[in-house]
Amino acid sequence: MSTHAAVVTIGPGLPLEIHQVKTPKAIGNQVKLRTEWTASTPLDLHQADGGLLVKSPQVLGDGFGGTVVEIGPEVSRLEVGDVVFGFGWRSQEEKAHQEYVVTNEYLLAKLPTGFSLQEAVTLPNNFVTAWHTLTKEAGLNLPWPKPENHKPQTRDQWILVWGGSSSVGQYILQVLKYYGYKNVVATASKAHHERLRTYGAKECFDYRNGDVSDEVQKFISLQSNGNGHISFIVDCIGSRTSSISPISKIAKPGTDVAIMLPVIVKDAAVGIKPELSMDVDEGVSWADGVERRGVRTHFYLDNQFLADKLQPEIMPSLLEKGVIKPNDQLIVEGDTLLERAEKALSKLRNKEVSGARLVWRIAAAQN
């Protein structure tokens, strides 16, 4: 069997390594792609520094873009030579930070004309997270295809997107705007407020202000003649102190709260192992009647409609129509695969990412 290079974590906080791993054949409805570009996400840091759900040595990464080089006999939509992008996480062979990815056809989208792979790889992980969170955790109906003149009955409900400038937050805002939700507010650094307004935020608040919880409540109360009930809060950050705690001051009986897992109890830093938890309640005091749940996008395939449509059809279609703008890209340079992977991880660790996605090359396209 032939082999290829993959970026692996060999243990929490240890330097990454390049391992030669087996290159499997595409069977059934599987597709093999030559991975040209990837994006780094905080999960890479949670896994490399925190060991989150990792069995070392483990290949990292879950967003890939590249060219199809082989298809299994049951593949019906894609052909060798198609340029594709997608999100995979279930096995070593479909993790992203390696020269070849083998995954199922239903986790792949064709790259629409006019877009680069660098732009496209910012989508898969968090566009899927956004859609899954809004339908499963907020219970919103997002009919697909969206009927003309679609107006959701619940379009006036108040929704708070905490961490609107994060990759997840940007996609959540844009999907809500497309489906007609009007009363959406967000927290983010001031530098991003203008862009988030174009993505549909009615108002933005700087989460660094100590009284941000009061500001949000006052704004919504003023806008709704003293009523001010927030139906849904999505915490796109999951930090016990800097997002869950201020959110717990805003959430009232009847508010549903969805929190991106893992909960970050202590941030990763150089030489410091992060503390991560799956418990959204520990150390936080919630009002009675607040429903809170941890988001686990890795279960989105349980919904057969989303398994069939979300990555292959909905994601590229909304990108092509300009409904979803990709995250800005911060291209990580480096002479070797290992150098780019380490640099990306270090930028995550040092919190050098603001309103953008780290994007880097895995391998050159094959001629």
Ligand SMILES: NC(=O)c1ccc[n+]([C@@H]2O[C@H](COP(=O)([O-])OP(=O)(O)OC[C@H]3O[C@@H](n4cnc5c(N)ncnc54)[C@H](OP(=O)(O)O)[C@@H]3O)[C@@H](O)[C@H]2O)c1
């Ligand atoms: N469980 C799941 O299914 C799932 C799925 C996807 C993501 N996640 C998790 O969700 C988190 C976010 O992922 P991501 O890829 O969207 O991250 P990201 O884009 O890397 O997030 C960076 C942004 O976070 C913002 N931020 C940092 N601390 C904040 C705070 N206390 N309040 C508000 N905003 C804050 C910063 O905003 P400013 O630049 O405005 O300062 C920055 O732009 C990660 O922990 C990730 O692992 C979980």
